[in-house]
Amino acid sequence: MNSLFRKDLSDFKPYEAEVNNCQVILNANESFINIEKQLEEEIINVIKDIKINRYPDPTGEKLRKVYGYYSGADKEKIMIGNGSDELISIVCNTFVNSGDKIVKLNPDFSMYKIYGVLHGAEVLEYDLNEDFTLDIDDFINFVNNEKPKVVFVSVPNNPTGGIVKKADILKLITSVNSIVVIDEAYFEFYGNTVIDEIDNYDNLIILRTASKIGLAALRLGFLITNSALLMEIYKVKPPYNVNSITQEIGALIYENKQVIEDNISRILREKSSLQISLLSLSERINFKIYPSGTNFILIEIEEAEELYEYLKDEGVSVRFFGKGRLENCIRITVGNSDENRILLEAINKFLGDK
Known part of the structure; x- marks a missing residue:
């Protein structure tokens, strides 16, 4: 059977999306706003009319x-x-x-x-x-x-x-x-x-x-x-x-363009607050915060893997790369105010152990 496989894919590693059981999920750049709840009745109505x-x-x-x-x-x-x-x-x-x-x-x-x-x-x-x-x-x-x-x-x-x-x-x-x-x-x-x-x-x-x-x-x-x-x-x-x-x-x-625009504004407000808090934390231990035009923030810290594992133990999922140009980088999706607070408290605890 192996003779039928593509030889050029013998060393190819497929993309593996992380299965996430954490309380706070900040690893996939998703929106923290449940838009279907905002338009729940309208969504139900359009689904009812679909001829499946x-x-x-x-x-x-x-x-x-x-x-x-x-x-x-x-x-x-x-x-x-x-x-x-x-x-x-x-x-x-x-x-x-x-x-x-x-x-x-x-x-x-x-x-x-x-x-x-x-x-x-x-x-x-x-x-x-x-x-x-x-x-x-x-x-x-x-x-x-x-x-x-x-x-x-x-x-x-x-x-x-x-x-x-x-x-x-x-x-x-x-x-x-x-x-x-x-x-x-x-x-x-x-x-x-x-x-x-x-x-x-x-x-x-x-x-x-x-x-x-x-x-x-x-x-x-x-x-x-x-x-x-x-x-x-x-x-x-x-x-x-x-x-x-x-x-x-x-x-x-x-x-519903206005709903989208209002949600984006809310995410950007949370992002601004998160950036300010991360900057304050970075003064306690040297880590870099990269400028971002997105709904996530990339930080570079020497203890990236250690921090990633610590956050996971605290129920917070972020994206750790662990190799190449991003070896010491963690990508943090902007969460809601409660999620960001839990993240920041966990990072603060981690830094307190240093």
Whole structure:
């Protein structure tokens, strides 16, 4: 049987999502706000009308129209996906042949590399600066030397929280002969976008997700690009990739733009408070807090693994990386005021033992 397995995947390690039994879950960049409780009656009503004996709308016409209004993009330039993860896979499947190169930053979202490898690509990683900033001119030179089919860049960056200025993004797009995928998963927290540029460049693709605004369980993502690229991408999209329940609830949520904006404002207020408290704690022991345009905060501390285990024992789950550029880093998702208080009390206790 082993002779039937792909030899190029013999050493491949799949992405393993952590099973979490902690009281306070701050490891996955989810929203702490239960948006379905805010719109519970409306959600129940739309679910009741779904004909579950019928296939879902293959293109998500209603959802694309609503998201187009929400995002400012033409609905004809939008594709829906089963999370942005599926859309990353679809992009690779569209443009990448076995042996082709793709480029991602290091560190950046791990799924770019995973799907690249699964599609037979040679995945090249460009190291961010020591402070996790990007030297755009050197990066452009790297891309032009390697000549990849696709370049992936998350803005803001996951897991660092860092940003790339719009001018630098446009410089990248115009300077390379590659498909450039700008992943705006954390757009709602950052506020800046290149979605208004999709018709100005023939190699630009934008990804968005519903997971960070409180819909992580739905698995819903969006791809926005120009008509020519979208026509190619539709060639490999599965016909019924987003189920009817996700489409209807997604459309309902995005129709309630004010609810989303109010929730984002609340998360950003909690983030500001958490940053101030972490900064105060960092004065007791030397750890670094990186600037963040997202709903999470990355800290670097020499005792990262020890702190991670301590927090887990205290019932608080955060993201510990433990290797590579992020060896001594912990990523903390912004929680509600009670969750952040429990986290800070646990960190304070940990520092008290030092």
